Amino acid sequence: MRLAEFKHDLPFHIVIVILVFISIYPFIFMLISSFKTTEEVFHNFFGLPSSLEYRNYLDAWKEVSPFLLNTIIVSVITMFGVLVLSSIDAYIFTRFDFPGKDILFFLILSLLMIPGILTLVPRFLVVRDLKLLNTYWALILPYIAGGQVMPIFILRSFFSSIPKELFESAKIDGASETQCFLKITIPLSKSILFTVGLMNFLNIWNEYVWPLVTVTEPKLFPITVGLVVFQSRYAGSAAWGPLFAGYTIASIPIVILFLFTMKYYIAGITSGALKA
Structure with missing residues (x-):
């Protein structure tokens, strides 16, 4: 029975392996090439390096480290800002009834179409x-303002x-609405908060156009x-x-x-985080 199931699923597994290889090969190629000399990059493009050229990373780190620090600062502050505001907004839409609530929620969702x-x-x-x-706030504030729509929905x-x-x-025991939010909703939502936070962090990390037009000082790139x-x-x-080597350093974080967060990311998805 197991042999029959294995034969039945074999084509599917082969396709999965091929897709995984296609997905990770660019990173593997980049990692291998980062240890090559310039001559080896041109004359041994797909091969392994004859020796590990660690100096590539020293040279790259001197140039890339300030940019990396800027991105970490902006991404972390933005991620926490989005999580705090979107979780409060989502809680209000869930727990409170007020005039025009559905219309307001629809208007927020309509921003996804723009x-x-x-x-x-x-x-x-x-x-x-x-x-x-030419300040961090030129990046952080628009990211927080524009990054809440999907998290609120999720x-x-x-x-x-x-x-x-x-x-x-909790209300019978005398808990306030703030205590219900902090002691019930947030602890039960750790997996989804990790999922939303990681999605937002990746989006900010890969953002290119907005910082290109708002930041012209190299020290803030x-x-x-x-x-x-x-x-x-x-x-x-x-x-x-x-x-x-610079590309590799930028990818490592x-x-x-x-x-480290994959377990929580998968838990958030499988618990129905993206069911809608």
Whole structure:
């Protein structure tokens, strides 16, 4: 029976293995190339390096580390800002009834249908008039404001699945609405909060267009813009080893973050976080 099931599922498993290999091969190739000399990159493109060129990472770190720090600062502050505000908003939409609640929620969801590029100029004008250009806040505040729509939708769906009897029991024991939120809703929603936080963190980490138009001082560049500057310096000198090392350094924090939070990310999805 098991042999028959294995033969039946074998084509599916082969396809999965091929897709996984296609997904991770660019990272493996980048990692291998980061230890090569410039000559090996050109003459042994797909092969392994004859020796590990650690100096590539030293050269890349000097250039990339400030950009990496900027991105971590912006991403972490934005992630916590989005989690705090969107969880409060979702809780209000779940637990309270007020006139126009459904209309307001629909208007918030309708923002998902507006491409971000259409609001680029209005956002830039607002940030400029607030004199926030070339500051961290030029990145953080718009990210927090624009990053709440999907989290509100996801968290509201999850909060609605929490039994109302828990809140009624807490109310009988004298708990306030704030205590219900902090001591019931948040502890029961750790998995979904990790999922939403990770999704938001990845989106901010990979953002390129907005920092390109709002930040012109190199000391404030995030990693996406900084890598372009880094590439323009090293690609011209054909120093591809440090260039690949810089790309690898920029990827490592995301890989580490996903490895440590993967359990919570999967738990959030399987618990119905994305059921809607």
